[in-house]
Amino acid sequence: xxxxxxxxxxxxxxxxxxxxxxxxxxxxxxxxxxxxxxxxxxxxxxxxxxxxxxxxxxxxxxxxxxxxxxxxxxxxxxxxxxxxxxxxxxxxxxxxxxxxx
Numbered sequence: 001x002x003x004x005x006x007x008x009x010x011x012x013x014x015x016x017x018x019x020x021x022x023x024x025x026x027x028x029x030x031x032x033x034x035x036x037x038x039x040x041x042x043x044x045x046x047x048x049x050x051x052x053x054x055x056x057x058x059x060x061x062x063x064x065x066x067x068x069x070x071x072x073x074x075x076x077x078x079x080x081x082x083x084x085x086x087x088x089x090x091x092x093x094x095x096x097x098x099x100x101x
Contacts, residue, residue, distance in 0.1 A: 013078055017071075017075035017079065020071045027068065030061055034054055034058050034061060035058050037054060
């Protein structure tokens with residue numbers, strides 16, 4: 001027997017996956033902008049201390065992006081598996097309810 005969560009739980013997971021996607025894209029944009037600024041500024045050969053904050057920001061944004069992408073995929077696969085299991089249940093039972101009930 002396939003145990004399906006309540007529809008509210010599936011919607012919450014879907015919203016969390018969408019939120020993680022939006023934040024991941026925002027961090028990717030910030031990562032690109034910070035990295036471009038870092039390359040342009042490094043061309044002027046300033047002291048390393050002047051670039052240290054940008055270096056830390058690039059590293060942090062890269063970690064955030066990867067973590068959010070993982071969370072998005074985890075939530076998305078969970079929703080997909082639940083939907084697939086529900087569809088298989090309907091297909092195998094011919095669209096009727098539980099046998100004997």
